[in-house]
Amino acid sequence: MSDSGKSRVRFAPSPTGFLHVGSARTFIFNWLFARHTGGTMVLRLDDTDVERNTDASVESIFEGLKWLGLDWQEEYKQSERLALHREMAQRIFEKGMAYRDFTPAGKDEGERDRSAGPWLFEATMRGLSREESDRRAAAGEPFALRFRVPREGGEEIKFSDAVYGEQSKATADIEDFALLRSDGMPTYHMASCADDVDMRISHIIRGQDHLPNTFKHVLIFRALDASRLGYEIRFAHLPLLVAPDGAKLSKRKHGPVVSVTTYRDAGFLRQAFINFLCLLGWSPKDDREVMSLDELTQAFTLENINRANAVINFKEAAASPEETFDPKAVWLNSQYIHAMPVEELAERLLGTVRAGGYDVSLEKMKQIAPLIRERMRLLADVLTVADFFFRKELAPYDAALLVPQKGDAAMANKVLEKAREVLARTEFAHDPLDQALRAAAQELGVKAGQMFTPIRVAVTGRTASPGLFETLAVLGREVTLERIERGLGKLS
RNA sequence: GGCGCUAUCGUCUAGGGGUUAGGACGGAAGAUUCUCAAUCUUCAAACCCGGGUUCGAUUCCCGGUAGCGCUACCA
Structure with a gap:
């Protein structure tokens, strides 16, 4: 954080799918940090991948965030800031810190065989003279803009991570990565760094999968003279949330349990859900588990974040919804339900009951709520635990x-x-x-x-x-x- | 393949050169009770392996192993 100002953090999802639990946790941690430090929360849609972005995804991300009920102060869309990204890329190019790569874009880029050799990318265009580069560009030949990673002197790129400590990597192990695609669109690295600088982001708090990328970002920040901001951008990488088998969470592989809205629809209370997520990869270092948003905000520090990945212990094929979710999440939810005033519980249950096809008055629900409160773990349980209050005729029984x-x-x-x-x-x-x-x-x-x-x-x-x-x-x-x-x- | 990160009960975690290695969820047993819950009590359950440093390592260092991540004109 700058000495002069308050912290500014951002949550930057890319709209290529629904809001999943890992992203939700990143958002929550950013929010808690902003609150804890009296700073500002920025929401930024990192939508520079035109191919994969969808409006449906944008909607579902907002839907998830809305449910969490945590606010942000500023909101941006990267696709509306392309001019800035290109301008910054151009600046890097003018300084000679990037070069045009006229190699035709490969169709199978993502499937290159990495096991073959130690080095992946051949910088054939790196040595192209400026004259020839200009000439080919002027002739309309398409090119990608690549960062010219320093190759002399065996330099180490270093940064300090609030969670993982001092990090360093030899420039020899960093390839010349793209800044602009041949269609002129900025890559993630370019857009993200340009915006982080432009938005005066003080702390980049994001998933640990970005840890290796950070060296590239440090390079870009340096090329952009980010030090002129008057403060050092700080990094905090979060351990990943993984499935019980240790694999990265994915909808294809693990189904709807990884989507935030699934928790909402199953009858989780947002507070319980947030509480649960906070306990994955972070700890207040005392024995507290059930914590209000205020308590979480007060206790939250980057120092208390763990380094090891956390398993979110769901079951993919479970008999009941309850058994699908991490038992701790369900238990936490039950704690919040039990602590909820009956009037409030009755109101919340009303929607669930009606959605279940029953008609019941609020008055009646207020009578029922205290009887079932301690028998429920998820809001949806009302349908199985109290159906006989709503039915005209009982379901058949033996x-x-x-x-x-x-x-x-x-x-x-x-x-x-x-x-x-x-x-x-x-x-x-x-x-x-x-x-x-x-x-x-x-x-x-x-x-x-x-x-x-x-x-x-x-x-x-x-x-x-x-x-x-x-x-x-x-x-x-x-x-x-x-x-x-x-x-x-x-x-x- | 290269580079990086990580490693405490089944899971989330606390701890840290000498501890009965603590808590929570889940599991088991019991108490309570009109059933089920809730609640309370008790129990089982962990320091990845091998070296080194040390009087003493689970803790510090090195190596191994395993897992994960990155290695795209994805983010």
Whole structure:
């Protein structure tokens, strides 16, 4: 950071796909750093790859960012700044630090066999005279502009990374990389560095996959006289988020679990999701795990970032959505749900329930929420944990479930008949129900549990449910009696 | 192939020349209880390998191995 000013950081996604969890974490770390240091967050779309960019991707990235709910102060699109990039490239060329490469663009550039030899690129055009270069350019021959990496003196390019420490690499190991493509479009390296300088970015916080690129960037910054900015651009590279098999995350390979919107749609709370991501590759160095955004902001420093890649422990083929996600993410989410005020939870659940095809009022939801809050880990769980509150008719269930432990169908029948009678005249509130049903159990000579099980199953269609009395109280007498009647029908 | 980065329980991590190597998730067991959850308690579970330095290395150094990244007119 400059001594005079505040930090300026940027998140620079390239719109070639949806926002994936790794990018989201990079964004979050940038945001936290900006907040922690009282700096500015810049969002920059690095869209210089015309071939692969899509509008759909831009939309889905914004959709993901919007869900995260973290803001930024400035927003740019690289494609609208091409003139600047070219001008800066030209400046480097004028200084003799870049040269025109008239080699026709290879079609199979990405598939060159690297295992053959130590050196990859042949700088055939590097020695071209300026006169000939100018002549061929004037004649309209297309060319790429390449950086002329210093070859004399065996220089080491150095920089200090806030996470990985002192880095250095011999110029002999850096090839002459492209600044401008033959169609005049800047490459990522050129556009990114030009913008970082122009935007007065103070800290470049990005994925560790860029660590080797940074040497090239240092070279560009030097050619651009970035030192005139009055401060040194600092780097912080983040360990990568990888799949359980250690491989880089990809949609093709790992499916929707790598997309931010998948978490949103499955019922993650943004706070929990952010919290989870922060714990991957960063630690507050004390034993805190559940941390609010404020706590994260306060605790966040670049020094506390780890160096080893972090596995995001999802399962690709899982039976339920819950099992798909990293168990820690799910657990964190449950912590946030449990801590949420019931009114708020009820409001949030409303959308999920309605999307699930049920109709329920907010009032009703407020009654239900406290009963299911501690039984939910994801918001979407409401559909499986509380469906019987919303359904007119229960989903089909096996009559055998009505039979209590150490009992038989006759006992279930006896219990339900008794319940029908008692519940017809008992006030539908927790305590009266509690007293009446326990008394009834005693009268029948069955254990409380044996009394409750048939009722629970008849009324909810399942053996696991929220507390019976509060459930009945919410359901009401009419629905309860009707369902008990149906239960009796199943037994006969 | 070249260059670089990394290496503590299954996973996320703390720690650091001498520790019973700590926490969390997940797992197991128990308590509680009308079921399920929640909650609480307990248990199992790790320093990649080999040298060196040292009185003493999991920690520092070197080597190996493994993983990952970069090696494009992708980002």
